[in-house]
Amino acid sequence: MSLANEGLIVARTKMRKRGMLSYKTRKRLTPLFYVAPATFLFCLLMLFPMITVLRYSLMDGAIMKKDAAFIGLQNYETIFTDPVFWQSVGQTLYFTVMSVIFHLLIGLAFALLLNTQRVHPMIRSILRVLYILPWLFTAVIIAIIWRLLLDPNGVVNSILMTLHIVNSKVEWFSSTKTAIHALTFANIWAGYPLYMVSLLAGLQGIPKDLYEAAGIDGANEFQKFRYITIPQLMPIIISIALLDFIWTMQVFPLVWMTTGGGPIHSTEVLSTYTYKLAFSSYEFSQASASAIFILIISMGATYFYIKHQKAR
Amino acid sequence: MAKRSFKSTVLPTVLTYLGLAAGLVFAGFPILWMFFTSLKSNTEIFALPPKLLPDHFTNVAYLSIFNDPTKVRFFLNSYLVAGVVTLLTLLIAILTAYGFSRYSFRLKNTLNVFIISTQTVPPITLLIPYFGMVVAFGIFNTYFALILTYMVFTLPYAILLMTGYLNTLPKELDEAVLVDGGSSWTALWRVIIPLSVPGVVATAVYTFLLAWNEFLFALTLTKSTDMRTVPIGIELLMGQHAFEWNEMMAMSVLGSLPLLILYLIAQRYFLAGLAAGSVKS
Numbered sequence: 001m002s003l004a005n006e007g008l009i010v011a012r013t014k015m016r017k018r019g020m021l022s023y024k025t026r027k028r029l030t031p032l033f034y035v036a037p038a039t040f041l042f043c044l045l046m047l048f049p050m051i052t053v054l055r056y057s058l059m060d061g062a063i064m065k066k067d068a069a070f071i072g073l074q075n076y077e078t079i080f081t082d083p084v085f086w087q088s089v090g091q092t093l094y095f096t097v098m099s100v101i102f103h104l105l106i107g108l109a110f111a112l113l114l115n116t117q118r119v120h121p122m123i124r125s126i127l128r129v130l131y132i133l134p135w136l137f138t139a140v141i142i143a144i145i146w147r148l149l150l151d152p153n154g155v156v157n158s159i160l161m162t163l164h165i166v167n168s169k170v171e172w173f174s175s176t177k178t179a180i181h182a183l184t185f186a187n188i189w190a191g192y193p194l195y196m197v198s199l200l201a202g203l204q205g206i207p208k209d210l211y212e213a214a215g216i217d218g219a220n221e222f223q224k225f226r227y228i229t230i231p232q233l234m235p236i237i238i239s240i241a242l243l244d245f246i247w248t249m250q251v252f253p254l255v256w257m258t259t260g261g262g263p264i265h266s267t268e269v270l271s272t273y274t275y276k277l278a279f280s281s282y283e284f285s286q287a288s289a290s291a292i293f294i295l296i297i298s299m300g301a302t303y304f305y306i307k308h309q310k311a312r
Numbered sequence: 313m314a315k316r317s318f319k320s321t322v323l324p325t326v327l328t329y330l331g332l333a334a335g336l337v338f339a340g341f342p343i344l345w346m347f348f349t350s351l352k353s354n355t356e357i358f359a360l361p362p363k364l365l366p367d368h369f370t371n372v373a374y375l376s377i378f379n380d381p382t383k384v385r386f387f388l389n390s391y392l393v394a395g396v397v398t399l400l401t402l403l404i405a406i407l408t409a410y411g412f413s414r415y416s417f418r419l420k421n422t423l424n425v426f427i428i429s430t431q432t433v434p435p436i437t438l439l440i441p442y443f444g445m446v447v448a449f450g451i452f453n454t455y456f457a458l459i460l461t462y463m464v465f466t467l468p469y470a471i472l473l474m475t476g477y478l479n480t481l482p483k484e485l486d487e488a489v490l491v492d493g494g495s496s497w498t499a500l501w502r503v504i505i506p507l508s509v510p511g512v513v514a515t516a517v518y519t520f521l522l523a524w525n526e527f528l529f530a531l532t533l534t535k536s537t538d539m540r541t542v543p544i545g546i547e548l549l550m551g552q553h554a555f556e557w558n559e560m561m562a563m564s565v566l567g568s569l570p571l572l573i574l575y576l577i578a579q580r581y582f583l584a585g586l587a588a589g590s591v592k593s
Contacts, residue, residue: 030496034411035423037404038467045464046430049441056440063444106338113332118325127332129579131339136571138525140543141564144550145346148357148557155345155362162361189342243432250434253527257547271436278440279532291437302432306425 053295057288064282075289079277084265085290088273095184095269096248100241102188107195108233114196115203128200135193143257146186147173176266179259183267187254195240202236203229235308242305246298270294350374350561357557373562385538386545387566393458393541394523400459401466401519402512408467409474410500414486431468435528438464446533457533458541462526466519473518477511478504514581517574524571542567 056062060071079085110131114124134142149156150172160166172182210228219227252271255261261272274294278287344364349357350373352366359367377383412420442461451457481504489499505512527543534540540548546567549560 028417031411031415031417031420034407034415035417038408038427038471039423041404041463041467042426042430045438045461046426046433049438049445050433052441052444053437056444063447109331110335113328113335116328118328119332123332127336129576131335132575133343133572134339136521136575137343137564137568138527138543140527140546141346141568144546144560144564145342148349148561149342149345151358153358158360158362189338246432250436252436253543256527256531257550271434274436275439275528278443284440284444288440291434291440294434295437298432298434298437299429302429305432306428309428 050295053288053291056285057292059285061285062288063284068285075286076293078286079290079293084268085273087265088268088270091180091267092249092251092269094180095187095251096245098184099187099191099248100244103192103195103244104237104241106188106192108199108237110192110196111199111203114200131196132193134190137190139190139251139253140257142186142190143254146182146189147258150182173259174263176263179263179267183255183258186258187248187251190254191244191248194244198236198240199233202233206232238308239305242301242308246301246305249297249301250294346561346564350558350565352558354556354558373556373558374566376559377562377566382537383545383563386540386542386563389455389539390524390541390567391570393455393462394520396455396459397462397466397523398516398519401463401470402516404463405467405470405474405515406500406505406512408471409478410496410504412471412475413478414483414496427468427471430464435465439528439532442529443532452533453535453539455539458526458530461529461533462523465526466522469522470515470519473515474508474511477508477514481507510581513578517578517581520574521571 057075058070058072059068060074061068113119114128114131137145148154151157152169152171156172157166157169160170161168170178172178206229210232211224214224214228250271251269252275255267255269255272256275259267261268261276270290271294274287274290277283277290348364348366351369351371353368353370353372356366356368411417412424438461446452446457446461451460485503485507486496486499489503490496494502525543526541527547530541530544531547534544537548542563546560546563549556549563
C-alpha cells in the first residue's frame with residue numbers, strides 16, 4: 001500500500017540538493033518517522049508497565065519496600081487461596097455474562113425497531129439520538145442516577161409498591177440479595193447503545209434482494225429474520241459481544257460508586273478486589289498478581305477477537 | 313380482506329410504535345428524572361407520591377455549584393485535561409494513521425495488532441505500574457500525570473478511526489503534491505488533513521468523550537481537591553454526610569452537557585466513524 005512513486009520522485013527532485021540520505025534509506029525511514037511518536041508512547045505506557053506489573057507480582061512488598069525481594073509465585077498462591085477472590089471471579093462472570101446477553105437483546109430489539117419502514121424516517125432519527133443517550137453518560141453519573149432511582153425512598157420502590165409488586169421498601173444496593181442484580185441492571189441500561197448503533201449499521205447493509213428472494217420462496221417474517229437477518233448480523237454480533245465481554249469484565253467505576261463491592265463482598269468484582277488490595281491494603285504485589293490474572297483473561301478474549309477480525 | 317389488511321399492516325405498526333414508546337421510557341426516564349431532580353429543592357426529592365416535575369422549579373443547586381470555586385475548579389480541570397489530551401491524541405494519531413495508510417513497512421502488522429490489543433488491556437492492570445511510575449517521575453497529583461496516562465486509551469481508537477478515514481482518500485492526492493516537488497509532510501498537512509475534517513471531528517469528539525469520562529486514573533493519580541476532575545468531584549459530593557441530591561444531579565447535568573453538545577454537533581460523522589472503527593478495526 002505504499003506510495004510507490006514517492007521515493008522515486010523525492011529522489012529525483014531532492015537527492016542532488018541534500019545528497020545525505022540515499023533513496024533507499026529515505027524510503028525506509030519516512031513511514032518510521034510517522035509512526036515513531038505513537039510507538040514511543042506505546043512502549044512507555046504499555047510495554048514497560050506490563051513488564052513492571054509482572055515483576056511486581058513476583059516480589060514481596062513492591063512499591064512499599066525499597067529492596068523488595070523476588071519470591072516467585074507466592075503472591076499468586078495467596079490470592080488463589082482467598083475465598084473472596086473466587087467469589088469476585090464468580091460475581092464478575094455473572095455481571096459480565098448477564099450484561100452481554102441483555103445488551104445484545106435490547107440493542108438488537110432497538111435496532112430492528114429503528115430499521116422498520118413502518119415509522120416515519122424523521123421519528124426514527126430523533127428516536128435514534130434519544131436511545132443513544134445512556135451511552136454518553138460517564139459511569140459515575142450512571143451510578144448516581146440509579147442510586148437516586150433505586151433509593152429505598154426512591155421512585156422505583158414507590159412505583160413497585162403502588163403496583164403491589166413488592167410490599168415493603170427494597171434496599172436495592174444495600175442488601176446482599178439484590179445488590180448484584182441492581183448493579184447488573186444499571187450496567188445493562190448504560191451499555192446497549194453500542195450494540196444498537198453497530199447492529200443498525202449492519203441491518204442497513206443487508207442487501208434487499210435477499211429478503212425479496214426469500215419472499216418469493218414463501219418465507220414468513222420469522223423465517224426471514226432467522227435465516228437472513230441473524231446470519232448476516234452474526235459477524236458484528238460476535239465482534240461487539242467479545243469487546244463488550246472484555247470491557248464489562250473490567251468494570252470499576254460503576255461498582256465503586258454504587259456499592260463499593262459490598263455489602264459483605266456481595267458485589268465484589270475483580271477490579272474492585274484488585275483496587276482494594278493495592279490502594280486500601282497497600283499490598284501492591286498481591287494486587288499485581290490479581291491484575292495479571294485479569295490481564296490473562298482479557299488477552300485470551302482479545303486473541304479470539306483479533307482472530308475473528310482477521311477472518312472477516 | 314379487511315381483517316387481513318388489519319393484521320398485516322395496522323397491527324405491526326401499532327406494535328412497532330408500542331415498542332418504540334417502551335424503548336423511549338426505558339432510555340429516557342432515568343435521564344429526565346436526573347434533569348428534573350436537579351431543578352428541585354432538596355426537600356422535594358423524595359416527596360410521596362413521587363413527581364417527575366418539581367412543584368417549584370429552583371436553580372438553587374446550579375447556583376451553589378457556580379458559587380463554589382472548588383466545584384468550578386472540577387470543571388476547569390476536566391476541560392483542561394480533556395482538551396489537551398484531545399489535541400495531543402489527534403496530532404499523534406494523524407501522523408500514525410498517515411504512516412499506516414500510505415506506506416507499508418516492516419513491523420506494520422505487529423504494531424497494528426499491538427494497537428488493537430491495547431484497546432482491551434484492563435485499566436486496573438496498568439494502574440498499578442502507573443502509580444509506581446508517576447510517583448517515581450515526581451508527577452503524582454499533576455495534570456501531566458493524567459494527560460500522559462489518558463493517551464494510552466485514547467490513542468488506539470484515534471489511530472484506528474483516522475486510519476480508516478485516510479484509507480478512503482485516494483493516494484493520487486499525495487502523488488500530485490510529490491510530483492510538484494512537495495514532501496509527504498506537505499501533502500499530509502496541506503491536502504490530506506483539510507479533506508479529512510469529518511474524520512478529524514469524529515476522532516476529536518470520541519477522544520474528548522473518553523478523556524472527560526475517565527474515572528480510575530483520576531481517582532488514583534491525583535490527590536488534592538484542586539486537581540480533581542468532574543467524575544471525582546461527583547464522587548466527593550457523594551462522600552459527604554448528607555446527600556445533596558439536587559446538587560449531585562446538577563453536577564451530573566453540567567458534566568454531561570459538553571458531551572451532549574459535541575455529540576449533537578458531530579453525530580453524523582461520529583456514528584459512521586464509530587461503527588467503522590469498532591466493527592471493522
